[in-house]
Amino acid sequence: xxxxxxxxxxxxxIRASIAEGMDSFDELxxxxxxxxxxxxxxxxxxxxxxxxxxxxxxxxxxxARPAAMPQAVPLTFYERKAA
Ligand code: FES
Numbered sequence: 753x754x755x756x757x758x759x760x761x762x763x764x765x766i767r768a769s770i771a772e773g774m775d776s777f778d779e780l781x782x783x784x785x786x787x788x789x790x791x792x793x794x795x796x797x798x799x800x801x802x803x804x805x806x807x808x809x810x811x812x813x814x815x816a817r818p819a820a821m822p823q824a825v826p827l828t829f830y831e832r833k834a835a
Contacts, residue, residue, distance in 0.1 A: 755796045758789035766800045775806045779829045 755763050761784045774780050780797060781787055787794040827835070 755800060756784070756786040756789075756793040758793070759785040761786050761793075763800045766797060767804050770801065770804045770806045773832055774829045775826070776828070777801065783829075 753763050755761055755766060765784060766780060766786070769780055769784060774783060777787075777794075777798060780801070786797045
């Protein structure tokens, strides 16, 4: 299903990108161009992220982590690629 009509990005593409390590809305927006034109797809992109277990906020932190564990500062997709 097409999520972003302006950039012709499907939920499959978003899920594949998340599986490759993009776990923030900003990364998906930068790499795929979602929500960079009319912006009407932002909520749908965030829903796909939530369904895929990625953080739908801008923080990039997985919310599946128990609250008692210390919160590490997450690396961005690009930092992980560079490492
Ligand atoms: S539908 Fe995604 S930017 Fe317009």
